[in-house]
Amino acid sequence: MSRERAFQGLQCTECQTVYPSREILQKCVKCGGLLDTIINPEILSEISKDDLEHARSMWRYRAFLPVDEKDKIVSAGEGDTPLRKLSSFHGNVWVKDETKNPTGTFKDRGASLAVTALSSLGVKDIILSSEGNAGCSFALYSQIADLACRVFLPRQANPAKVELSRKLGAKVTPVEGTIAEAGRRVEALAKSEGSYNASTFVTPYRHDGKGTMALEICEQLDWMVPDYVVYPVGGGVGLVGMWKMFSVLEKIGWVRTKPRFVAVQPTGCAPVVKAYQSKRDDVDEWKNPETIAFGLRIPKPLAGKWILRCLRESEGIALSVTDEEIRKSMGQALKDEGLLLEPSSAATFAALPQLYGEKMIDRSAEVVLIATGSGLKTLEQF
Ligand SMILES: *Cc1c(COP(=O)(O)O)cnc(C)c1O
Numbered sequence: 296m297s298r299e300r301a302f303q304g305l306q307c308t309e310c311q312t313v314y315p316s317r318e319i320l321q322k323c324v325k326c327g328g329l330l331d332t333i334i335n336p337e338i339l340s341e342i343s344k345d346d347l348e349h350a351r352s353m354w355r356y357r358a359f360l361p362v363d364e365k366d367k368i369v370s371a372g373e374g375d376t377p378l379r380k381l382s383s384f385h386g387n388v389w390v391k392d393e394t395k396n397p398t399g400t401f402k403d404r405g406a407s408l409a410v411t412a413l414s415s416l417g418v419k420d421i422i423l424s425s426e427g428n429a430g431c432s433f434a435l436y437s438q439i440a441d442l443a444c445r446v447f448l449p450r451q452a453n454p455a456k457v458e459l460s461r462k463l464g465a466k467v468t469p470v471e472g473t474i475a476e477a478g479r480r481v482e483a484l485a486k487s488e489g490s491y492n493a494s495t496f497v498t499p500y501r502h503d504g505k506g507t508m509a510l511e512i513c514e515q516l517d518w519m520v521p522d523y524v525v526y527p528v529g530g531g532v533g534l535v536g537m538w539k540m541f542s543v544l545e546k547i548g549w550v551r552t553k554p555r556f557v558a559v560q561p562t563g564c565a566p567v568v569k570a571y572q573s574k575r576d577d578v579d580e581w582k583n584p585e586t587i588a589f590g591l592r593i594p595k596p597l598a599g600k601w602i603l604r605c606l607r608e609s610e611g612i613a614l615s616v617t618d619e620e621i622r623k624s625m626g627q628a629l630k631d632e633g634l635l636l637e638p639s640s641a642a643t644f645a646a647l648p649q650l651y652g653e654k655m656i657d658r659s660a661e662v663v664l665i666a667t668g669s670g671l672k673t674l675e676q677f
């Protein structure tokens with residue numbers, strides 16, 4: 296297989312500067328804006344569905360990802376997760392079961408891609424802030440690729456996430472305060488030491504990994520597109536990544552439409568919902584975030600503008616759910632559907648009564664919920 300590579304460098308989402316060759320970059324060198332990878336749909340449109348890789352993982356879609364043909368893929372079998380219909384809701388609701396990933400969350404997709412790209416570029420050690428799940432994922436892939444990995448997370452993080460990260464060889468440092476404080480620590484350290492900051496959207500190599508969920512969903516539905524994708528927004532990596540891949544699929548003609556996104560956040564930390572509902576184009580920092588959904592306790596997502604742009608383009612919906620509703624959904628998802636979810640993940644289930652009850656969506660619509668993470672790492676919150 297030697298066709299031209301669809302991946303053609305990086306582009307700043309603010310000043311539009313293009314970095315044509317693959318480089319060890321974090322944010323835009325000129326303006327500090329976030330970088331996106333450039334995946335050229337014209338080149339992609341020359342491949343056919345039969346050309347997809349036979350891998351039983353997200354690497355089936357290698358042609359859509361920002362890697363070189365010679366890159367050594369760092370994989371533990373992430374992706375290729377089940378999409379199945381739920382029985383307990385009066386509607387057409389499917390769940391994409393990301394708890395089946397190697398460390399129990401969809402963070403494995405982003406980490407597999409980022410560690411593949413970074414180790415191919417010669418990066419030897421990475422540092423990141425995390426609420427816990429990204430720490431586990433980066434610890435796993437760093438260990439496979441023999442990179443040094445340091446994780447900074449809030450002291451309040453779930454103990455199993457800390458323990459798994461450590462067992463996988465990462466150096467874990469608890470930080471007082473939220474992930475925002477951890478992020479500032481990491482930024483300062485990365486700057487003073489010159490180490491690579493692999494935090495959410497500081498590196499451009501994570502969101503396309505989560506974007507493979509969009510590709511898998513369409514293929515699992517026989518190249519039909521669901522009407523809605525319900526997503527629990529923290530840093531927005533999955534929303535931005537999936538929207539990009541749905542758009543690419545439409546451009547290359549493999550599908551005819553794109554879904555509408557439903558962004559779900561907890562009422563105790565809902566900066567994206569607030570900004571979207573008040574038609575702002577950037578997200579204000581949420582003061583005193585307080586929720587059991589630690590993965591969604593992101594007071595000011597770095598990609599705020601980008602997330603809002605994707606939501607607007609998809610004619611999306613944004614709504615919030617209480618911790619009480621989340622807690623109740625955790626019990627229901629397990630008893631009715633056999634899904635043991637962590638609070639951040641159960642938030643999408645908690646949104647359904649509102650979505651149907653207030654007639655925001657029709658019962659006949661095809662709806663896909665992303666079950667982002669397993670409740671086994673958050674048992675003390677069950
Ligand atoms: C990180 C995380 C989220 C939020 O994902 P983003 O892509 O950052 O918005 C949701 N659920 C779980 C379980 C997570 O770990």
Ligand SMILES: [Zn+2]
Nearest residue numbers: 307310323326
């Ligand atoms: Zn720029």
